[in-house]
């Protein structure tokens with residue numbers, strides 16, 4: 607049967623448009639294998655998990671959540687969490703594409719956390735430490751009033767207990783929905799760290815992918831030792847924004863850990879699998895002492911109440 611050309615053209619227009627870049631359906635069962643975004647090799651998920659989520663083939667560091675980062679550092683993965691109940695009150699009644707209050711509620715439900723920082727105490731290679739880890743899944747790990755308060759309390763708790771502090775940064779920077787109040791956290795946390803410094807207690811900053819904005823511009827760069835994860839994006843403004851502003855091509859690897867160490871911005875790049883050993887060695891060098899074995903960690907419950 608002959609087809610009317612107009613008819614054919616009309617039919618064609620009704621076909622759904624398929625994208626050239628549409629991904630082909632993966633033949634590997636969902637959840638068992640992961641494709642490494644760096645080397646492209648398929649990695650068995652169990653192998654990955656047994657390797658601290660580092661690709662066994664090319665050492666690409668997959669992103670961890672805050673709880674996984676803490677578990678990787680504390681002895682036996684055990685720690686006590688503090689100040690868990692602090693929540694933002696939406697001080698500016700902020701609305702962008704949706705009300706901030708709504709965004710917060712949704713994120714709290716999806717992450718099971720109340721804000722982007724987890725403060726924990728426990729032992730790292732036998733040393734008593736306070737560790738605060740930032741959670742990227744919580745509105746980009748952004749630093750609002752609650753994050754600032756929790757980090758400050760973490761430092762104050764370390765001061766009280768005379769213990770070293772570690773902050774693991776993973777953040778897009780200040781939380782714009784809290785405006786200037788979130789910017790004030792830069793000064794607040796920095797001031798607490800200055801008190802820690804005067805008390806001659808060590809602070810080690812661990813910068814992971816990504817650490818940007820106000821976090822980089824304050825406490826993440828204030829460590830007695832600033833250690834970065836391999837190939838992590840670390841900077842203030844992002845590379846695209848800088849390129850557009852200065853109208854110049856940026857050098858290869860700009861704002862990546864290795865580049866920053868080479869140019870004196872950071873002290874070390876450490877593979878996640880070596881992180882605990884390196885931190886423990888550094889803390890011992892800085893004079894941290896082993897916790898007495900006879901005293902088990904019980905203070906967590908008591909200290910979980912506000913210290914001020």
Ligand SMILES: [Zn+2]
Pocket residue numbers: 642643644645646647661662663664665666
């Ligand atoms: Zn890989």
